[in-house]
Amino acid sequence: MAYFAAVLARTNAGWDVSETELDDVETLADLADLAREAAQDDDSVLVFIEQEDAWFAVVRVDGEDDPRIFVSDGAAAARSSYGSVLTDELIDAEDFDDLDALVADVEDDDESALDGGSAEADDDEDEEDAGPLGAQAGPLGDSDLLADFGLAARELVALAGEGAVPGDALAEIAEALGAGEVLEAVR
Template sequence: MYFAALLARTEDGWEASDTELDDVETLSDLTELAREATAEDETVLVFIEQEDSWFALVRIDGEEDPRIYVSDAAAAARSSYGEIILTDELLGRDPGSLDDELEELTDLDGTEDGEPDPPSGFTEEDEEESGPTAEPVPVGPIGDLQILSDLGMSQRELLALDSDVLAEIADALGASEVLETVR
């Protein structure tokens, strides 16, 4: 089960809204959704949480690139919402590196150079399961550890979170009441 919310900082304090991520397919879509949450170029935080498995914070400050923190990249990688925020840049990968490797290995007819004929009874499903794998995703936190430091939560406090993390973050930001209204 997922929970997602937007917290937008305004002149009057924080405003919260729950959000549906069903139409969000990329980090750009998520960034655009967050920027629409405020009329000004104010700070917007996107909270995404999957039960107690992992959580993510995406911070958008005006037109700047989003800043991202993920509590457990490996757990998030197994989630459709995690796939949105775990960009190649965040993971330290060259964009499309696996695709490039596959393209170099594959001839125009779709077979690999020097590839033996598949054993009898070998299906396309078997091939997909035994195909190349992506680079491993690190276990544990990844991203901007200072994402909330200017808002009242240090790196050490962020890394120490382990349960009811969104409530603790909202409390540190002075936004717990507004977050509770959308939970």
């Protein structure tokens, strides 16, 4: 499957976007270093990664802080080489049961915010959505990583929802950040 990756560096004039290769990225530290190279001073840098029709991820790097990660579908990303770099960092690579708990936390928080009430998990649905090694399909990671840019956690999770097209979701995220045109120019 085809991958697309872009680095969005926040500057005084807006966002500077460039397509990037991930061939040399083997760890999250490698990805963070790649992002920091594009940073102006200690401004925020985002890395958008998309595997066609399967999943997308947003990684945020602020100066020397630890990267923050959001993956639209943890189970799908865990099955891909670039995605596993991200999911391995979010969960113990040997214990995919932790993925179920992390995904459930994001879904419960965001469904509660969307519905205005508490979210009840349906065990039968959870079993049907399980991926390889028991990994749960669905959002994984920090859904608040773009909140200070005006994209609330519930909106980000909605863009990762069932039936979402990863490329369209990244385009909508970029548009919400004011980087839609510059991202489209590198696609």
